[in-house]
Amino acid sequence: MQFPDRFADLAEYPFPRLRALLTGQTPGGPEFLMTIGEPKHALPDFVGPVVAEHAEGFRGYPPNEGIPELREAIAGWLERRYGVSVSPETQVITLNGTREGLFNAALAVSPENKNSRRPAIIIPNPYYPCYGAAALASGAEPVPVSAMPETGFLPDFETLDREILDRTTLAYVCSPSNPQGGVADEAYWRRLFALAEKHDFMVLADECYAEIYRDTPPMGALEAARACGFDPERLLVFHSLSKRSNAAGLRSGFVAGGEKTIQEFKRVRSYFCAPQPKPLQYAAAALWNDEAHVEENRRLYREKFEIADRVFAGFKGYQPPQAGFFLWLPVWDSEVATLEIYRKTGIQVLPGAYLSRQSWDGSDPGEGFIRVALVSGADEVEQGLEKIRSVLDEGINEQG
Template identity: 55%
Template sequence: MEYPKRFANLPVATWPRLRGLLDAVQPGGDPINMTIGDPKHAMPPFLAEAMTAQMAGFGSYPNNDGAPALLDAISRWLARRYGVTVTANEIMSLNGTREGLYNASMALCPEVKNGQRPVILTPNPFYQVYAVAALSVGAEPVYLPATADTGHLPDFDAVPADVLDRTAIAYICSPANPQGAVATEDYWRNLIALAEKHDFKIFADECYSEIYRGRAPVGALQVAQAMGADPERVVIFHSLSKRSNLAGLRSGFCASGPKNIAAIRALRAYAGAPLPGPIQAVSALVWDDEDHVTASRALYAEKFDIADRILGHVPGYTSPEAGFFLWLPVPDGEQAALTLWAKTGVRTLPGAYLSRDVSGFNPGAGFIRVALCGPKSDVERGLTRLRDTVYQ
């Protein structure tokens, strides 16, 4: 039996790869998991009661595009947060943003761009669904290094013009996973101008936008509307997973121009799984509440202060602007993660597992990613063990 070859060269996925590295080794202390970005702060206090009130809705098929109450709540949130005007026909609810980040490529990437195979640009390191989406639509994935030299965001100006002319989609994550870098207004303006010039779409993964220190990150749609750019130029993706500590709810949305959203909705009508009705109803309430978001952001700020105190002296340490990860320099990410687990029980993620080798260079190989999602006591104990093991 023949199987498709388009995924044959995929590396082992991140989490099976990590289990293969660490699970055969006994932890050297009580385990502290600092790998996955799984928020552990309190959920919104009204959630349980609100969900109970909606239980009967599980007996009905849900709205494919998003219930009007949910789309209205998202529209209000976008207006409060970014000062943008987005109508209901420019939003679609998602079963978490991974679904949307994948299916938006399926719906919007053309088979041919300027008579050639299309290109999908991806930061490197990156959220792995970007690459799988590119392969699924037959595009050529082009990985752009996001290193200290580029401010931990891809340098789109360095992409040759002939590649930009073949580009159909450019993925970008801001605040960045894993580095926590934030795209400035000038950065967005430059990228949007490039997209207008070379006629490609920007997929802005903004799932970490509400976890920041200091100033709230500017958004892609915010800048695009201010520029008067084509409303179909940018597709933004947001989620309740990080913002509201509801990773298991699988609730997010994408927003763009009405033509893009119509195409994404049409594909969902054939091949997607809409968000269950009760979850849509509860999500509307969550998007309308900011108190729990403010409280959670304050907790992350305290944990980053702990990180700065413990690791501030480490050469190359950078305190991130946003998100909840540390991107820590080490000689070898795999070896550091293995040593740390074997000696202390602290579980971290090698940076190479989030990156691709390009011309013999993997921009994540000299890093480990550390998630600050657990209680402050675990963060302090884990980072102290890490410092005393990796940086002594």
């Protein structure tokens, strides 16, 4: 049996890798997961009744681009959140979770070659693993660019060689960034858009964590594009209900962008995408139309940010995340520290190296970090963080 070579370089997905690392190890206390970014706050009460009310909709095929009610709710939310007006008919596609959209966008809009060369798709490093797989599936070379504290935990694509930029077709950007919680400001977007225009590539902005922040709402790429006069056809933005509404199992997100680009994405995607069932699309519309649950969600995360800041006060290299729900903690070695934490406390965290690979310049920005998810209740998170801090303090002392 022969499988395609194009995926041969893909590392095992982070979670099976972690399971393999911890297999055979004895947890030093009750097992507690701080690995996966799966929201645990309450799902709004109205979701179940909306699904039940529209249950008949399970009988029919759902439209590929989403029901009008959902696209209108999304357009309304974009207007309220970013002051940006998009056409629900021509500039929005609803997604069966953002992940499929992020993946399929590369297939739909990245050309086979550029300037007669194999295209490059530039991605932040560390990164949501889907970006790298999407680049490979479309035949492009994924080019990871380190996103370290010095660059606000965002990739500085301007440092790339001209040779790479000239064959770049797409840039994935994640703001707020997973895992570090960095946020792109207007100056960042402005520089990125200027680079995209100069080297003729498109920007794919993953804004899954846009609604989980401390005080200031992160600027959106659509908002920044309007402020900078950036060609809307060069931009696709992706949003999700998974984190905003604690509805990861609903599998619901959307992509918005310029009419021509959305039209092409829609045309190609209609051949292979399984759209979200209609009753779930009605539930998604109700969620985009409601802000009360999002404010409550944010309040709960804010409380946990404060706990994290308190527990890690004075910890060398601790950077309070601006947004999202992860801590990205500096350690001496990401796998060794993960093992130490598990053996001494029973807590599972994710080695940073499982979310990164070698960047184009040879560095690996994940090796010296662990990712800790702040998704459980405040008390559990506080106890977990205190235990992690004491293991890290001990480990750092032992390292001298």
